[in-house]
Amino acid sequence: MSGAHEEWKPGRRIIHTRIKPFAPYDMEGPVQRDMSVIELSYDRDDRQGAYLIRMEPGAETIAHEHPFREEFIILEGELIESDGTILKAGDFVMYEPGTVHNSRTEKGCLLLGIDWKRG
Numbered sequence: 001m002s003g004a005h006e007e008w009k010p011g012r013r014i015i016h017t018r019i020k021p022f023a024p025y026d027m028e029g030p031v032q033r034d035m036s037v038i039e040l041s042y043d044r045d046d047r048q049g050a051y052l053i054r055m056e057p058g059a060e061t062i063a064h065e066h067p068f069r070e071e072f073i074i075l076e077g078e079l080i081e082s083d084g085t086i087l088k089a090g091d092f093v094m095y096e097p098g099t100v101h102n103s104r105t106e107k108g109c110l111l112l113g114i115d116w117k118r119g
Contacts, residue, residue, distance in 0.1 A: 004016070004019065005019060005020035005021075006020070015038070015040055017038055017040075017052060020038055022036030022037060022038055022052070022054055023036060023037055023038065023039070024036060024037075025037045025053065027051075028061060028062040028064045029062060030062075032059065032061070032062070034055065034056040034058060034059035035053060035054065035055050035056070035059050035061070036053070036054045037051055037052065037053050037054075038051060038052040039051050040052065042115070047067060047068065047115060048068060048115050048116050048117060049114070049115065049116070050112065050113065050114045051112075051113050051114075052075075052110065052111070052112055052113075053109075053110070053111050053113060054108075054109070054110050055077075055079070055103075055105045055108060055109040055110075055111075056105075056108055057105065057106060057107055057108045058104075058105070058106065059104065059105055059108075059109075060102065060103070060104035060105075061102045061103045061104070062102060063082070063100060063101065063102040064100065064101070064102065065098065065099070065100045066095050066096075066097055066098065066099050066100075066115070067097060067098075068097050068115050068116055068117050069094065069095065069096060069097055069115070069116055069117070070094070070095040070099075070113060070114070070115050071092070071093065071094045071095075071113070071114045071115075071116075072092070072093055072111045072112060072113035072114070073090070073091070073092045073093075073111065073112050074087050074088060074089050074090065074091045074109060074110075074111050075089060075110045075111060075112055076089055076108075076109065076110040077089065077105060077107050077108045077109035077110060078105055078106065078107050078108075078109060079103050079104075079105050079109045079111065080103065080104050080105065080106065081093075081101060081103055082101045082102045082103065083101075
């Protein structure tokens with residue numbers, strides 16, 4: 001099955017993220033209007049997989065605990081972590097299970113995140 005935003009072939013799925021619309025962001029509970037997401041391989045039941053998050057200028061995540069390892073790389077813009085660390089395009093971050101944090105952006109940000117059980 002193929003469509004404008006995705007292609008499915010035996011053993012392969014392609015998501016055209018340049019044209020696929022982002023959905024409202026609600027991964028920490030309530031919808032946050034200044035954030036949006038494309039769930040690439042993310043499975044909401046297992047809370048694992050890859051996703052793109054776009055944060056508009058001034059957006060801030062709700063503080064949350066990670067049940068699994070979270071890794072993300074900043075693709076565009078800047079992200080400010082709860083301890084004041086400023087992350088820029090190309091910076092990669094890894095949070096171990098059980099860590100708690102939140103992030104905000106003043107300029108806007110696009111990141112690729114991956115949540116996975118370490119094993």
